[in-house]
Amino acid sequence: MRKHFAALATFVALCAVSPAFAAPPVGDAASPLPPLAFTDRTLPNGLRVLASENHQTPTVAIYVFYKVGSKDDPPGRSGFAHLFEHLMFKSTKNMASEQLDRLTEDVGGANNAYTADDVTVYHETVPSNHLERLLWAEAERMSNLTVDEKNFKSERAVVQEEFRQSYAANPYGDLYLQTTIQGFTKHPYKRPGIGNLAELQAATVTDVKAFHKTYYRPDNAVLVVVGDFDPAQLKMWADRYFGAVAKPRGAIPRVTAVEPPRTAQRHVAVTAPDVPLPAFSATYLTPGVADADTPALDVLASVLGEGESSRLYRALVYDKQIASEVSVESNGNTEAGLFTVLVTAASGEKLPDLETAAFAEMDKLREEEITAKELEKAKVSLVGGIVRARETVDGTANFLGVAAVLLGDPSRINTELARVNAVTAADVLRVAKKYLSPMNRVIVSYTAKTATVPVAKPDVKKVKP
Structure with missing residues (x-):
């Protein structure tokens, strides 16, 4: 943007982090979005x-x-x-x-x-x-x-x-x-x-x-x-x-690099002056935004980190009181994406303990299905974002362009809501097992330069695939 730099979240990711509102009941056939002509x-x-x-x-x-x-x-x-x-x-x-x-x-x-x-x-x-x-x-x-x-x-x-x-x-x-x-x-x-x-x-x-x-x-x-x-x-x-603008000769340069699959966990320690509280990020490599797994990943991100009732917020901030802030988002580009978890420690807490607790909580989603209530809440939020994107000519124009350019088909503007509604608890379990593997994880620990904080040995306990 001209006044404030911000990376674009695709409309799917944008929906995942939008504030909840009174959206139509998920799956309510009486109030679907009309197809956009x-x-x-x-x-x-x-x-x-x-x-x-x-x-x-x-x-x-x-x-x-x-x-x-x-x-x-x-x-x-x-x-x-x-x-x-x-x-x-x-x-x-x-x-x-x-x-x-x-x-x-x-x-x-x-x-x-x-x-x-x-x-x-x-x-x-x-x-x-x-x-x-x-x-x-x-x-x-x-x-x-x-x-x-x-x-x-x-x-x-x-x-x-x-x-x-x-x-x-x-x-x-x-x-x-x-x-x-x-x-x-x-x-x-x-x-x-x-x-x-x-x-x-x-x-x-x-x-x-x-x-x-x-x-x-x-x-x-x-x-x-x-x-x-x-x-x-x-x-x-x-x-x-x-039509009067000439088409130049020559091919348009395109990026040919392909991101290789991750095969081992990496842990990177970063220090900086004046860090108020230690924090860490964990990223997991995911496919491009047009992939069929994207809606389930968005639901997973919502269940893990959207709102105070989310899994990580409830476990780390409320129950254990070892974190002060949690955010989770699934951001996809055309060729690859990142599922990103950011956690800030509570005052006096050690970062290795926070990382261990966070990953243990995330592992639960790789072992059993989310509840029907969690699934419903996440879908309502995602559906609400899609509905809001269609409420104005500005939002609709952006949505249509994103569908054409990032998703590869403008008609996807008319199918994204159905794709979200089709996500099941089994789908969420499947993508959690597939992508939230420790072997697919890069951790960045972040502490003050003056602090000496030990880096915990990553918990890479095996989870059934």
Whole structure:
């Protein structure tokens, strides 16, 4: 995002951590989401256009998904995809710097962007009578971006300050960074999307121009329009503005690295100054987000760490009182994902004891099925997130684009709720056994530099497969 860096959680992961609300009863056939009708066409230059009409309000959402993210950062330029996201709001051949804000905010609309490992997304929501000018503006910055040295240095400084605030000044910043870095060995998913200060400083305007030319092209993008529009007009405008953008010659570079399976547990000790309380993370390698196991993994994450009634929170914070904070999430990218557990110790507690207790609690989910009540609670939360994503034109446009680009099929927007509802307690047990194995675990322990904390011998007791 332009103002606050955040990695994109796919809509499935987003649902898993969204606050609960009064969602329809799970499996209630009387209140399913109606199927979303949409059109899907590809222009001669390769741009894919997805569109869905919604005339409930006179607004329209425009999303442009570029199939380039942090995993595509050039060598020695980590954080570049995110830096480039900022630069896309600067000048073009026919737009002054920040003019996109005037085209949206001055008419009561909004604009923003986000960078994830696999995609960079730019979006606007405006009154529907302003659709044409926003389509023109998006096509303009796709084809005619101009960045001078002054704007480049200004935005680079903004991103560097984001790094300082979110990570360098955060007492747990190094833990968050190392959790990602240690989570992968071969795949560039291991590079945090925010990058690092030295490599950001080394970036140049020449790098910017090369990156734009390489990835910001119509055959590497998906345009999504949802809301109050006339289909014939949209077709005409998309053809007029985007159809005029030339398709460059040459193939688009793609990441070819494959993350190998984990075969042994790793334990990495990280220290940093001024750590208030010891903490640790544990990651487990999981498949890409489109995989059939994703809904069950999301349910598992919810049961383990969502809310004060979750397994880990109840066991570590309430019962044993050895932890002060717990979080669990299952985040999937297109090629691989991480199931991540973060636990902060209570005051005076030893990290090795906390790790042992946490893993013992997690092992229970590999030995017996969750309860019907736990399954229902997790599904209600997940279903609620899916329903909320469809409540607005903005959320629907993002959902449709994510389905097309990350899940590989835009029609998945109409099947995700059924996939969640189909998860059984047996499915959760199966994925817990499959993925939460100690041999699939990387632990990052995090303590203050001045503290001497022993690293416990990992508990790798065998669990029946």
